[in-house]
Amino acid sequence: MYAFLIRRLVHSLVVLFVMSVVIYGLMGLMPGDPVDLMISADPDITSEDAARLRAIYGLDQPLWSRYANWLGAALTGDFGYSRLYAQPVWQAIWPALTNTLVLLVSSLALALAIALPAGIFAATRPYSLADYGINFAAFAGISMPPFWLGILLILVFAVMLGWLPAGGTAASAGVSGLWEQLQFLILPVASLTIAGVGGHTRYMRASMIETLRQDYIRTARAKGLSESRVVLGHALRNAMIPVVTVIALDLGVLFSGALITETVFAYPGMGKLIFDAIMGNDYNLALVGLLMATALTLIGNLLADVAYAGLDPRISYEELDQ
Amino acid sequence: MSAPAITITGSPGRAVLARFMKHRLAVASAIVLCLLVSLSLLAPLIEHLLGLDAEAVDLFARYAPPSAAHPLGTDELGRDLLLRLLYGGQVSLFVGLTATIVAAVIGTTIGLCSGYAGGRIDAFVMRVTDGVIALPVLPLLIVLAAVDLNKLGLPDELLGSGNVSLYRIVAIVALVGWTTVARLVRASTLSLKTRPFVLAARAQGAGAFRIMLRHILPNLASPIIVATTLSVGNVILLESVLSFLGLGIQPPLPSWGNLLTGAQETIWEAPGLAFYPGLLIFITVIAFNFIGDGLQDALDPRSRDSRTAARN
Numbered sequence: 286m287y288a289f290l291i292r293r294l295v296h297s298l299v300v301l302f303v304m305s306v307v308i309y310g311l312m313g314l315m316p317g318d319p320v321d322l323m324i325s326a327d328p329d330i331t332s333e334d335a336a337r338l339r340a341i342y343g344l345d346q347p348l349w350s351r352y353a354n355w356l357g358a359a360l361t362g363d364f365g366y367s368r369l370y371a372q373p374v375w376q377a378i379w380p381a382l383t384n385t386l387v388l389l390v391s392s393l394a395l396a397l398a399i400a401l402p403a404g405i406f407a408a409t410r411p412y413s414l415a416d417y418g419i420n421f422a423a424f425a426g427i428s429m430p431p432f433w434l435g436i437l438l439i440l441v442f443a444v445m446l447g448w449l450p451a452g453g454t455a456a457s458a459g460v461s462g463l464w465e466q467l468q469f470l471i472l473p474v475a476s477l478t479i480a481g482v483g484g485h486t487r488y489m490r491a492s493m494i495e496t497l498r499q500d501y502i503r504t505a506r507a508k509g510l511s512e513s514r515v516v517l518g519h520a521l522r523n524a525m526i527p528v529v530t531v532i533a534l535d536l537g538v539l540f541s542g543a544l545i546t547e548t549v550f551a552y553p554g555m556g557k558l559i560f561d562a563i564m565g566n567d568y569n570l571a572l573v574g575l576l577m578a579t580a581l582t583l584i585g586n587l588l589a590d591v592a593y594a595g596l597d598p599r600i601s602y603e604e605l606d607q
Numbered sequence: 608m609s610a611p612a613i614t615i616t617g618s619p620g621r622a623v624l625a626r627f628m629k630h631r632l633a634v635a636s637a638i639v640l641c642l643l644v645s646l647s648l649l650a651p652l653i654e655h656l657l658g659l660d661a662e663a664v665d666l667f668a669r670y671a672p673p674s675a676a677h678p679l680g681t682d683e684l685g686r687d688l689l690l691r692l693l694y695g696g697q698v699s700l701f702v703g704l705t706a707t708i709v710a711a712v713i714g715t716t717i718g719l720c721s722g723y724a725g726g727r728i729d730a731f732v733m734r735v736t737d738g739v740i741a742l743p744v745l746p747l748l749i750v751l752a753a754v755d756l757n758k759l760g761l762p763d764e765l766l767g768s769g770n771v772s773l774y775r776i777v778a779i780v781a782l783v784g785w786t787t788v789a790r791l792v793r794a795s796t797l798s799l800k801t802r803p804f805v806l807a808a809r810a811q812g813a814g815a816f817r818i819m820l821r822h823i824l825p826n827l828a829s830p831i832i833v834a835t836t837l838s839v840g841n842v843i844l845l846e847s848v849l850s851f852l853g854l855g856i857q858p859p860l861p862s863w864g865n866l867l868t869g870a871q872e873t874i875w876e877a878p879g880l881a882f883y884p885g886l887l888i889f890i891t892v893i894a895f896n897f898i899g900d901g902l903q904d905a906l907d908p909r910s911r912d913s914r915t916a917a918r919n
Contacts, residue, residue: 300738308750316755421632424900428893430844430864432851433885436871440878534741541745545848549871559746560852563753575750578743586741 293590297583304579305572309352312568320344355572365569369561374573378558382577384454385543385554391470392477393539397532400482404489405524409516411494419486426483431542435476435549442472452551473550480542481535488531489524496524526596533592536585540578626905633901636894643891647696659687662859670877680879683869692883695861698773700891702862703843706777710784710842711835715827717785718792719819723800733793740786745848751779752854772857776849780842788834792827799823829906837899840892847888863888 320338324330339345343354358365370377407419443451454469496502497520505519506512544556551557555574562571628634646653654660657678664686671681679688721732756771799805800823808822849855850864858865863884870881 296734300741303738304742308747311750311754314754314759315750316753316757424893424896425889428840428844428889428896430847430851430885430888430892432848433867433881433888436867436874436881436885439871440874440881444874444878537741537743540743544745544749548852556746560749563746563749571750575743575746578746582741582743586737 289594290587290591293587297580297587300583301576301580305356305576306352308572308575309355310348312572313348313351315563315566315568364573367562367570368567369565369570370567374569377570378555378573378577381553381555381558381574384552385540385547385556387470388473388477388543388546388552388554389539392474392481393532395474395478396482396485399478400485401489401528403482404486405493405516405521407486408490408493408497408524409512416490419490423483423486423490426479426481427487429480431476431480431545432549434479435472435546438472438476439549452549454553469552473546473552476550477539477542477546480546481539484535485528485532488528492527493520493524496520499523522596526593529592529596530589533585533589537582540582623905627901630897630901630904632897633904636897636901639890640894640898643696643887643894644700647693647700650690650693650697653693654690657687657690659690662686670873670880673879679883680877682866682877682880683873688880688883691861691866692863692887695863695866695884696887698856698860698862699843699846699864699888702773702776702780702846702856703839703891703895706780706784706846707835707839707842709777709781710838711788711831713781714785714788715792715824715831718789718794719796719824719827721789722793722796723815723819723823725797725800729793729797733790736786736789739783740790742783744783744845748779748783748845748849749852749854751782752776752849770860772855772860776846776855779849780845784838784842784845787838788831791830791834795827795830796823799826833899833903833906836895836902840895840899843888843892843895 320335320342323338324335336345343351346354355365364374366372367374367377403419403423407416410416439451442449449472450469452469452472454466493516497516499520502515502520505515510518540556543554544560546552547554547557548560555578559571559574559578561567562574669681669683673680679692682688682691717732717736721729752775756775796819800818805818805822808818813822846855846862847864847867850862851867853865853868856862856865858868866884867881870884874881
């Protein structure tokens with residue numbers, strides 16, 4: 286198992302390295318460079334000054350040597366300075382990362398709390414009215430444009446009813462207290478939950494239906510166990526295996542959803558930070574933010590593999606490696 | 608070589624159609640979608656009939672409520688919302704379909720070659736595919752969308768045309784959208800290439816290219832069609848998100864996504880502006896998803912049968 290873990294970790298690090306090269310290269314293709322930004326801020330600058338500045342910052346060097354410099358500094362823990370936040374990159378990222386994790390964890394927990402029972406309920410009554418209803422609702426959730434959902438929630442709960450704030454955080458609104466802070470979380474969490482719950486429900490339903498066809502379920506029924514005992518005691522654990530894998534593999538999708546939700550609700554998380562950094566030509570911050578997001582999804586993938594083999598004793602880590 | 612007895616249920620095509628017609632939501636979706644497509648394509652005619660100009664700016668009629676002259680009201684520049692929606696539909700549907708087809712072609716090619724080649728090439732290609740699937744797609748697409756095309760050295764005439772954002776978004780979405788089809792095609796190719804009919808073709812001296820195109824690909828049609836239909840909705844969602852963020856289709860070219868860009872700020876004055884474009888995206892995406900679901904039932908009856916078996 287350790288050999289498997291180490292090999293997967295190395296694989297993840299290779300992906301991360303490749304991504305850093307690709308993203309760095311793409312940043313070089315974005316309009317303007319840091320000196321252009323300084324020029325636009327100071328009309329008196331001469332072209333000689335600009336050339337001197339470019340030499341100071343190493344911008345006259347070819348892309349690969351700039352990347353080598355960045356990587357060398359990054360490996361010693363120096364990720365540079367954020368232009369937008371006027372702080373070292375790490376100091377700008379930490380609070381955003383915490384905010385995003387709060388958002389991701391609470392909406393994932395809520396989505397699963399709804400999706401798993403709904404999926405099981407539908408699977409135990411296939412092609413009933415309830416099954417069709419749940420299936421329809423799941424399709425609707427999957428097909429909802431996530432930003433539009435956010436806007437609709439704002440329209441109903443902030444504009445028409447006035448119950449909840451339209452966006453931001455308690456800190457930005459200058460209020461404190463637990464309830465006030467929670468109020469700012471309700472709409473973003475609801476938005477992200479609705480976006481994810483449909484997919485999980487469909488996975489759960491499909492997996493449970495497949496499991497209920499197995500022979501050991503017939504055996505369990507034959508020995509006279511109650512239906513709830515069969516479903517929850519015998520089928521559920523096996524049906525959960527593919528679902529757990531899919532949840533971990535979907536972390537990248539979840540993060541993309543968080544970016545949209547955070548942007549719509551002006552919620553200061555990683556997604557909004559990355560978006561603002563790219564839009565504001567904050568190269569250092571965008572690069573590290575994107576790599577953090579990539580690392581997060583790679584960790585999710587690793588967890589999926591570990592969980593897959595851990596939950597299903599029929600699968601060995603060696604087999605997974607093939 | 609079809610035995611006459613099989614023709615009792617009609618041709619395979621008709622059997623598929625008959626199974627598809629049983630999926631009532633899919634049929635309803637197909638009708639709705641046809642309606643949306645025709646309305647979008649007929650936008651110039653509707654423009655003429657209403658006696659309006661889709662691009663006419665009227666600053667004295669900003670955010671006008673629905674009226675006889677403007678059935679859905681007007682936007683922040685006094686343009687007719689209905690017409691903007693219809694022209695936006697042309698763009699969003701075009702991007703959704705084109706990008707999906709391009710992605711499907713890329714995915715089929717990669718999956719077919721990888722699966723047929725096997726061995727180390729296959730292992731490497733699949734590792735790359737897994738890597739792409741694992742990535743947080745949206746942030747990366749935002750970087751791609753922010754790339755300055757002038758620095759890529761593309762010809763000026765292409766960059767000068769107003770449609771450059773259209774081509775760019777098709778390219779970007781296709782670049783990340785090929786993975787599902789690639790994995791599907793690769794897995795099926797792996798099993799198909801060991802079947803007797805492929806071995807027979809090889810024994811007759813058919814080259815790898817011919818075997819892949821003439822013998823393996825036709826057998827993959829059903830899964831590719833289902834996966835492609837199911838991904839149209841995702842592509843339309845992706846386009847709308849990028850356009851909403853200001854990185855996809857660039858105004859004045861309308862798309863359902865970029866019609867919503869300013870909607871959040873004007874939500875107090877004109878909630879309709881925030882409502883209708885999203886509703887059309889929602890209807891289109893859910894329709895494609897239901898049609899995909901129906902096609903799956905129709906083209907792969909085994910999955911349907913096994914699902915029915917689960918009833919007992």
